[in-house]
Amino acid sequence: MRIIWQGLKVTFGMFLVAGLVFASSVFAVLLYAKATGKEQAFFASGTVLPVKSSIKPVQVIEATPKPVREKLKSAMIDAPVVKQLPELPAGCEITSLTMLLQFSGVNKNKIELAHEMPKDNTPVSLNTDGSIAYWGNPNTGFVGDVTRNQRGFGIYHAGLFPLLKAYIPSAIDVTGESFDMYEEQVARGIPVIVWTTIDYNIPYKWVTWDTPIGPLQTSFAEHAVLLVGYDEDNVYLNDPLSGKKQLKVNKAQFIESWAAMGKQGLTYLLPIK
Template sequence: MIKRFSIQRTGEISMKIIWQGLKVTFGFFLVGGLVFASSVFAVLLYAKATGKEPAIFASSPTAIIATPTAAVKAAQTPAPTPVAQIKKSAMIDAPVFAQLPELPAGCEITSLTMLLNYAGIAKNKMDLAAEMPKDETPATLNADGSIASWGNPNTGFVGDVTRKTRGFGIYHSGLFPLLKHYMPQAIDITGESFDMYEQQIARDIPVIAWTTIDFNIPYKWVTWETPTGPLKTTYAEHAVLLVGYDENNVYLNDPLSGKKQVQVNKAQFIESWTAMGKQGLTYLKK
């Protein structure tokens, strides 16, 4: 009887010891949890007060946020991959051809000739002029002799490139199919920032750009009706091959003068290029 009581008493003591141990352990967990919660609250409070995102909640630096407009644009025209750090200056030794005397209105097709020959595609300006898309809508005149209606340079060359009769020019969307025919990697970068033009040149890739004959903002604009609606333009419209830049200037092969690496003030050129719709054609390296 005494032995049985001793065993029972020993069991009760053991249970009390176990129970005390569990209470102590639970207490440690409870205190630890409270400390952790307090720490998290303090970090979040600091983030709220400073506007800085805590490192433990920071987004991954490799996260990609897609924008629908960028995705649509990329699908339409592949853009060059931005260079890590653009060079402060660059210069391309591209061949130069003169539009005169055969093509008085042929600055765009002559600039295309320079671009293709630099890329290793041996084509002459006369063959390309014959292949160039054309809008053959005839010109009609107002009573004062100004143009009332004519073709659209966004569709094809307007008028006579030889200027034996009235001739005007062609814009980026009209000329792009011919460039694309010879260079499947061709891209139309019209509307992009001038930084992209410099990035192309930094990669040793020239760019056809639309400007004016004197590289200034046009002082006179004209408007005529086309088969697709009214067109506002200037007779000073011109196209060149951009081949270089530095901090203050751009350098271009000018088909009108037949000179290469002509220096033009960058700010001035950008103003004229902007006035002409930021038009540009180039290509991606294979």
């Protein structure tokens, strides 16, 4: 009986050792899988087979901040200046477009572009006091006669934009953007058509008339110029009415007039090389 009991203890000890060896082997495999990112699959047969993990190890990359481009304190562009007079007394916008297109390399003159300009041919209707009751909308096209042989007014950004886009596919309407954005555009070397007033002041008189797309409030002092430069205190304009190049105007005053006329502006983007 004692011999049998000794044999059982030896047999039990062998199974215990074998179990510990097996368990340590499995633990070692799992530890290896954890360290290497590989998973293991245990099949009914007891065979351990590697399974390709769908989880990729995380690659730690140090963040490198992109350099912030500081806006230049001043910039100036040498763009051609074109006079609207004598042919186009009401053509400040189309003449400003002519300057922008010529700067970009498009060989078009103001008369050619005036013929191509979108127009709102809605006839004018007057009130009994002579004020305008109903007329065209400058966001649709040029209102009136650009030569002022008859009553003529002007055109806004939305009306002029399609013509700019036809010649420069990268044209953008920057109406409503901050004036800082306009200056950044000039710093990149591209002028901006900007709506202001003839004397660069807030209009002292506003007029309102109805149009096919709703009422319009505006000023007959409305004007458009080409923004070609700026510094901390001034802006510099190619003015089609005076024919002056890089005309210096107080920046704060100019921004007020631009804001009063709806913060309108047109320009274009340089192609990505």
